[in-house]
Amino acid sequence: MAVAPDERAAALLRTRSLKMARSVHAYVRGNTAQFYEWLEESLVAARIPEGPPVWICGDCHLGNLGPVADADHRVDIQIRDLDQTVISNPAYDLIRLGLSLETAARSSDLPGVTTAQMIEAMIDGYSRALTPTIDDDPREPDVVRSVKREAIGRRWRHLAKDRLEDVKPVIPHNKRFWKLASAEKTVIAALFADQAIRARCMELAGVVGDGRLRVVDAAYWRKGCSSLGNLRFAVLIGISSGKAKEERLALVDIKEAVASVVPVAGKMTMPADPGERVLAGARALSPNLGQRMIAADLMGKPVFLRELAPQDLKIEVAQFSRKEAVAAASYLSFVVGQAHARQLSDSARLTWRETLTARDDGIDAPSWLWQAVVAMAGAHEVGYLEHCRRFGLNG
Incomplete structure (x- = not known):
């Protein structure tokens, strides 16, 4: 439910x-x-x-x-x-x-x-x-x-095991991933049907020419700390090229872009759209991440998308x-x-x-x-x- x-x-x-x-x-x-x-x-x-x-x-x-x-x-x-x-x-x-x-x-x-x-x-x-x-x-x-x-050393199977608990093409509903309302599913499907978004996803996947993209599954993602309460979706997409039958799976993180609380220097000009601002900052500060991100609009709110790579990890310090x-x-x-x-x-x-x-x-x-x-x-x-x-x- x-x-x-x-x-x-x-x-x-x-x-x-x-x-x-x-x-x-x-x-x-x-x-x-x-x-x-x-x-x-x-x-x-x-x-x-x-x-x-x-x-x-x-x-x-x-x-x-x-x-x-x-x-x-x-x-x-x-x-x-x-x-x-x-x-x-x-x-x-x-x-x-x-x-x-x-x-x-x-x-x-x-x-x-x-x-x-x-x-x-x-x-x-x-x-x-x-x-x-x-x-x-x-x-x-x-x-x-x-x-x-x-x-x-990580590959897709490691990401799937960590995030999805399995390599099956489905996002499990548990304490991290919550089932979406039908209206949310509809707008997410429409987002990936957008020509510009679709073309950029294909480009990032290395698909040249004709290709297919479909939304396999999606869920609300309870993730982060300071960002909790804003839009956050995990979307599993399938991409295939030309006549190839094999489909490549990718897990995309959609996150709401909000106004920054950080004091801005002087009269510096930045993108007015929060998603475009995050994208510009990522390209300047973290090129590896910036080249894999897309700014968009979802449900009337600015968001940014990025494919989750198996190699993306945080530094955890227990002691x-x-x-x-x-x-x-x-x-x-x-x-x-x-x-x-x-x-x-x-x-x-x-x-x-x-x-x-x-x-x-x-x-x-x-x-x-x-x-x-x-x-x-x-x-x-x-x-x-x-x-x-x-x-x-x-x-």
Whole structure:
């Protein structure tokens, strides 16, 4: 039986609250809007340097970085979620990543000195990415190397087993996938019948000339945290070329594109349509992902589509050792730095690097970054406990 949209919204709101109550690390992931509100209200806000305006992730936490395959299935570690992307101050991505690393370290019972070392390692890794001639990438930490190795070896059967529980061409109805109303099925079928969408899907599938595309199955996808409550559909499509009888299956993620909560730099011009904005940001920050995405409109709302590649995985951290935490901070900051740097000229890179590496006290990391991460860690610890109290009383 399909879940009515109003009932679905209420259930998703409770799910989101439950996810955010699991740990302060999870709370940070689902608290993007208040992160920027609290940052603006903090005493350190005035000390954050104004970097060159570039496309930034906007929600740059650990779970939004990981292996991402390009259209030819080559795998790189890149930003994997661009819902909040805007043209803005790149310092925001550093602060948000620093906060995510700090909460992951605290969840691993690591001492505060490790956080200080991670912030220093972040600046080192990010600065390397801004240096035009350097050929000395930070070492891949074990947590990154293992997930990348797993990603490279994955094929469609692994995706089907993870997402669909089987290789059969059907999306199971369970706690993750909910049955759709007939009207929702109709508009999804119409979306893939659209000539432009169909042609782009064929292109991404490598089909040249005549081909067939059909919607095999679809379901509402209860996925994510901060995006819960918005449109999210998993669609299984079948694509075949010419007279070929064999059909290639693909799992497509349709996600509602919403207005970003991230402060925009000055008078920068961006696509007014949220789906087109996400697509533009993805192409700038995460080329592997951007080349596999399509902006569209569904049920009167902007959405973006992307085929889920078996190689797309997130970096999951159950427990960090001190050494792994510092190595991850350096390497992931390098990845973010690469995403920012590819949008800048060599001279702009060096100017931004000099601004970031300027020291105003005795520690290696700039004090504005350290103070911003500490301030946000304190604010989110308080917010998390209040969230747990409200959720516990009303749950």
